[in-house]
Amino acid sequence: SQKIEQNSEALNIQEGKTATLTCNYTNYSPAYLQWYRQDPGRGPVFLLLIRENEKEKRKERLKVTFDTTLKQSLFHITASQPADSATYLCALDSASKIIFGSGTRLSIRP
Amino acid sequence: DAGVIQSPRHEVTEMGQEVTLRCKPISGHDYLFWYRQTMMRGLELLIYFNNNVPIDDSGMPEDRFSAKMPNASFSTLKIQPSEPRDSAVYFCASSLYATPAFFGQGTRLTVV
Numbered sequence: 001s002q003k004i005e006q007n008s009e010a011l012n013i014q015e016g017k018t019a020t021l022t023c024n025y026t027n028y029s030p031a032y033l034q035w036y037r038q039d040p041g042r043g044p045v046f047l048l049l050i051r052e053n054e055k056e057k058r059k060e061r062l063k064v065t066f067d068t069t070l071k072q073s074l075f076h077i078t079a080s081q082p083a084d085s086a087t088y089l090c091a092l093d094s095a096s097k098i099i100f101g102s103g104t105r106l107s108i109r110p
Numbered sequence: 111d112a113g114v115i116q117s118p119r120h121e122v123t124e125m126g127q128e129v130t131l132r133c134k135p136i137s138g139h140d141y142l143f144w145y146r147q148t149m150m151r152g153l154e155l156l157i158y159f160n161n162n163v164p165i166d167d168s169g170m171p172e173d174r175f176s177a178k179m180p181n182a183s184f185s186t187l188k189i190q191p192s193e194p195r196d197s198a199v200y201f202c203a204s205s206l207y208a209t210p211a212f213f214g215q216g217t218r219l220t221v222v
Contacts (some may be wrong), residue, residue, distance in 0.1 A: 098205075
């Protein structure tokens with residue numbers, strides 16, 4: 001069956017450290033993978049998109065990698081701040097549909 | 111643009127009543143998605159439209175759910191009759207060329 005798994009339901013790290021979130025998928029062949037941020041009571045907000053032919057993409061303190069052999073994407077936040085605390089969702093495309101993982105709740109403690 | 115606009119933000123209704131959720135997508139976007147989010151099941155795609163035409167409604171849980179998009183600037187999701195297990199946050203999202211998706215603030219539905 002098709003699955004998108006975000007391996008950690010919750011992640012707690014110290015401010016200033018790098019947060020690394022994992023997204024694995026099975027039985028999909030996405031052309032691209034996306035990461036979204038969701039704050040309580042709000043809709044998900046798009047952060048980054050990485051295509052299947054791209055290994056890595058960066059945006060300010062964010063970095064995403066995409067390994068189509070391992071069927072895995074890693075999402076890094078460097079120099080993390082308490083304001084980065086939120087739920088992060090990975091998503092991939094499947095025949096024009098955008099399918100989401102269950103999310104990882106990230107908490108950055110001061 | 112004001113982004114994707116959903117109404118109402120909160121809806122409390124009694125079991126058996128009809129519920130209609132509304133969405134105004136971002137102008138110019140050609141895809142519109144309806145999602146449902148619960149703690150147990152996460153963010154589930156219910157249905158999506160391309161150029162106002164329903165393309166895939168395989169995520170619609172039952173015949174009690176229906177969605178329409180009469181024009182490029184308006185869509186509705188209707189539940190009739192509503193049941194307590196329909197309680198969730200319903201999101202509408204729109205996009206250009208299918209991705210990425212821009213979400214509305216959601217409608218929190220409570221069926222008692």
